[in-house]
Amino acid sequence: MRRDLEQGLPRLPTYDDAEEEEDDRQALGKARTAYVTADDLDEEDAALDEFNALPADERLRRVVQHLRDEHHYCFWCKFTYPDDTMDGCPGLTEEDHD
Structure with missing residues (x-):
């Protein structure tokens, strides 16, 4: 266990490195994702309505x-x-695949 501890991460997972690349931040789960509501979601989609019917x-x-x-x-x-x-x-x- 001591070896695992010494071989583990050199810093706490909450450490914020300003020089860390964005890909690394995302891989480590540190990236913040901003969600924006799309304007076109409120518009009617006739083709989608027809398909859903x-x-x-x-x-x-x-x-x-x-x-x-x-x-x-x-x-x-x-x-x-x-x-x-x-x-x-x-x-x-599906029947063709039986």
């Missing part, structure tokens, strides 16, 4: 299709494929 199964189908088309990712395989052929993926639905 769809049944849950249709929303899921559209999200799965978007992931496949834009990111070559299969929600059911939990895998990102290198190209749009998605070789090895059995299909679009």
